[in-house]
Amino acid sequence: MADAVVLEGLVKTFGGSLAVDHLSLRVPAGSMFGLVGPNGAGKTTTLSMATGLLRPDHGTATILGHDVWSDPAAAKAVMGIAPDGMRLFDTLSGGELLQFVGELRSMPRVLVRERSAELIQVLGLGKAENVVVADYSAGMTKKIGLACALLHAPRLLVLDEPFESVDPVSADTILAILRRFVAGGGTVIMSSHSMEFVEVVCDRVAVVAAGRVRAAGTTAQVQGGMPLRQRFLSLVGATGMPADGGLQWLQS
Structure with missing residues (x-):
């Protein structure tokens, strides 16, 4: 499939702190694409640079053949965005x-x-x-x-946590709309913290941590034969509770 979004070598720093580290990613047209990662992974910053809301320090973003920064009017004409907390x-x-x-x-x-x-x-x-x-x-x-x-x-929808704070009935309606949109040739990129939701809804996914893509591809490829949550935790290096259980003072 042709690519609806092409990100090449995106870099963004804030006050000397590296938020996005030479991130490259391709999103095929006609896909329901999930972008997942822990808090502070660089997901929102990446989406902001991809949609022209935030200028990268380095790198390029192309939307359906239009460079976001050299041809912003054409790029923004074909996308619809709903950032979290907009x-x-x-x-x-x-x-x-x-x-x-x-x-x-x-x-x-x-x-x-x-x-x-x-x-x-x-x-x-x-x-x-x-x-x-x-x-x-x-x-x-x-x-x-x-x-x-x-x-x-639009031909591309970029949604940051689209189902957060949405009741189940409304979520079902929104999901039906998004699936119809994709069936009609549109592309959806959504960030989410819900691994279970992304696993069921998205046909492709990318895992981002520390400003880099740790894995990307079809949902099945990224899962590698395990639940997406488990695969995600292994990719981002989650440590979990200490061996001794910790927080002993919480026990009665």
């Missing part, structure tokens, strides 16, 4: 926010109204359409963020 214009209602995003994308107003209405209905936000986003729950905020990312019908 600041929204939360004094707008959900409906107003989608209208505003449509204006930013130079979409016809009639088309924005049609798509907004459908997204709000499918995502179960009908009762909150006229409520300001500042009053949304964490799960509702995730859903309106996804609606904003989908509004212009």
Whole structure:
């Protein structure tokens, strides 16, 4: 398959601390791609550089043939992003926010109204359409963020912890939308801390630790015949509890 995303030699430092260390990764078009790693592994920084939110110190990022930094308008036109903790214009209602995003994308107003209405209905936000986003729950905020990312019908979705704080019913709806998106030729990259979820949902996965890719390929290849959680722990060098059990003072 052709590659929807090509990252080559990405490097990013913060105050002398190396967050991403010459990271290279390819994401085939039409895949549901999981990016997993421990806290501080560099996942969010990598996704930020891949989508043009953060300039790398070195390296390149290409989205569907468009260089993110030499041709940012073309690259951003074909992607939709929903970073974890993304600041929204939360004094707008959900409906107003989608209208505003449509204006930013130079979409016809009639088309924005049609798509907004459908997204709000499918995502179960009908009762909150006229409520300001500042009053949304964490799960509702995730859903309106996804609606904003989908509004212009991108070919690539980049989602940071898309199912965090989302109830099971809403998660099932979101997953159905993402699977339909991929079936229609789109590509999804999602970061997640849930190994079990990634193992079931994603057909390809990359494990990142200390700013480097430790393993990447089909989910089965990365698993290597073991549960993804176990494989992940072996790759990132998890130490677990000390041999003597530790924390003896917690025992009664």
